[in-house]
Amino acid sequence: MTFDKNLVCHECQKLFVFSEGEQQFFEQRGLTNLPKRCANCRLSAKFRRNGENLDNLHKIDCTTCGALTVVPFKPSEERPVYCRACFMKIREEAADKDSFSEIAV
Numbered sequence: 257m258t259f260d261k262n263l264v265c266h267e268c269q270k271l272f273v274f275s276e277g278e279q280q281f282f283e284q285r286g287l288t289n290l291p292k293r294c295a296n297c298r299l300s301a302k303f304r305r306n307g308e309n310l311d312n313l314h315k316i317d318c319t320t321c322g323a324l325t326v327v328p329f330k331p332s333e334e335r336p337v338y339c340r341a342c343f344m345k346i347r348e349e350a351a352d353k354d355s356f357s358e359i360a361v
Contacts, residue, residue, distance in 0.1 A: 258276050258280070259276060261273070261279070261290070265292070266297075267300075267301075268296070268297055275341070296325060299313070299328070312328055314330055319337055320338055320342040321341070321342055
């Protein structure tokens with residue numbers, strides 16, 4: 257059994273969570289090293305590697321938890337924007353509802 261781990265980002269020096277699900281993903285892929293960057297710094301690094309403009313990234317607070325997150329689109333006030341952790345949680349809940357409704361029908 258694995259537990260969430262708190263790690264410090266190599267770039268921004270902020271604490272981030274290496275969740276149990278992410279650890280399982282790393283294990284399935286055969287990755288043995290812990291991540292060195294938080295999700296926002298990973299996204300920034302990905303943009304730099306691909307030669308994309310970092311000006312396209314927008315900082316915004318997560319609608320659910322209030323954490324600062326970076327998104328590759330200009331957010332509108334009409335739709336909520338979530339950090340990666342909240343987005344994945346909402347996505348899982350929606351998938352659970354869909355599978356439950358298929359069973360109930």
